[in-house]
Amino acid sequence: MNPTIGVIVFPGSNCEQDALEAMTSLGASCKLLWHNSPDLGDVDGVIIPGGFAHGDYLRPGAIARFSPAMESVISFARSGRPVLGICNGFQILTEAGLLPGALQKNRGLKFLCKPVELNVQTTNSVLTSEAIKGDSLTIPINHFEGNYTCNDETLKELHAEDRILLTYKNNPNGSIGDIAGICNAQRNVVGLMPHPERACHPLLGSTDGQQLLRSFIESSRL
Amino acid sequence: MEFEANVEVQLKEGIADPQGSTIENATPKLGFNGIENVRVGKSIRFTITAEDEATAKETIQELCEKFLTNPVIENAIIHLQGAE
Numbered sequence: 001m002n003p004t005i006g007v008i009v010f011p012g013s014n015c016e017q018d019a020l021e022a023m024t025s026l027g028a029s030c031k032l033l034w035h036n037s038p039d040l041g042d043v044d045g046v047i048i049p050g051g052f053a054h055g056d057y058l059r060p061g062a063i064a065r066f067s068p069a070m071e072s073v074i075s076f077a078r079s080g081r082p083v084l085g086i087c088n089g090f091q092i093l094t095e096a097g098l099l100p101g102a103l104q105k106n107r108g109l110k111f112l113c114k115p116v117e118l119n120v121q122t123t124n125s126v127l128t129s130e131a132i133k134g135d136s137l138t139i140p141i142n143h144f145e146g147n148y149t150c151n152d153e154t155l156k157e158l159h160a161e162d163r164i165l166l167t168y169k170n171n172p173n174g175s176i177g178d179i180a181g182i183c184n185a186q187r188n189v190v191g192l193m194p195h196p197e198r199a200c201h202p203l204l205g206s207t208d209g210q211q212l213l214r215s216f217i218e219s220s221r222l
Numbered sequence: 223m224e225f226e227a228n229v230e231v232q233l234k235e236g237i238a239d240p241q242g243s244t245i246e247n248a249t250p251k252l253g254f255n256g257i258e259n260v261r262v263g264k265s266i267r268f269t270i271t272a273e274d275e276a277t278a279k280e281t282i283q284e285l286c287e288k289f290l291t292n293p294v295i296e297n298a299i300i301h302l303q304g305a306e
């Protein structure tokens with residue numbers, strides 16, 4: 001049976017339909033889950049989509065992390081099941097403490113919306129298991145606060161534990177260590193700024209996002 | 223007792239501040255010289271009712287840690303004064 005993926009929708013999320021469409025086209029069952037309910041239902045994986053949850057007021061993710069659904073997402077993640085945060089979803093996962101570090105305003109203060117080239121650094125995660133290490137993927141970014149930052153100790157840990165999944169070939173936003181995506185120590189919670197769901201159809205200019213989302217579907221099947 | 227609070231949220235030292243550097247780069251072009259080390263923060267003002275100043279401060283500190291700041295990149299300076 002195909003796994004069921006829950007996509008959490010906050011007021012201000014705007015990529016939930018893209019995520020749903022992409023995941024469905026890759027064979028997953030998908031359902032949208034309103035942030036105000038702690039009930040995730042019977043899902044096998046959770047996606048926190050891009051957008052501007054709660055208007056990004058105070059800081060991106062600062063308010064969203066207190067939504068009732070997030071408490072359930074935290075327990076879901078702690079039980080080892082796959083959680084993926086895309087763009088604003090990545091920001092929410094760092095605010096919720098499920099991923100280390102924080103996302104700062106882009107260097108140069110420009111809102112960036114363009115395809116970028118990413119390097120696959122490891123295949124040991126729920127997002128990259130179907131990718132090939134060293135491969136280059138073209139996937140769009142669409143953010144103002146995607147400049148990943150963390151302290152030296154965390155950066156060393158991320159490197160030592162092989163937790164940097166994707167890096168930018170040409171760093172667009174000032175992100176430390178060219179980081180585009182990371183995972184937690186258990187490797188089941190992943191966050192990335194680029195939008196794989198927008199690179200899943202030839203009409204969109206790239207299908208490179210498919211291998212990342214397919215990895216997530218396969219990991220949700222386990 | 224009611225107190226007036228002003229929480230100044232600042233980026234921690236060593237954390238790059240793209241807004242600060244953009245402002246700093248603009249200053250000489252506008253004819254203002256000698257301006258350096260620009261850091262941008264935010265100021266959050268509110269009133270708080272508490273038994274005494276110490277309690278108010280304690281509550282605000284917790285509020286800052288849990289919500290008003292991201293402790294990974296930000297610090298808070300709390301200013302508190304008794305409201306008339």
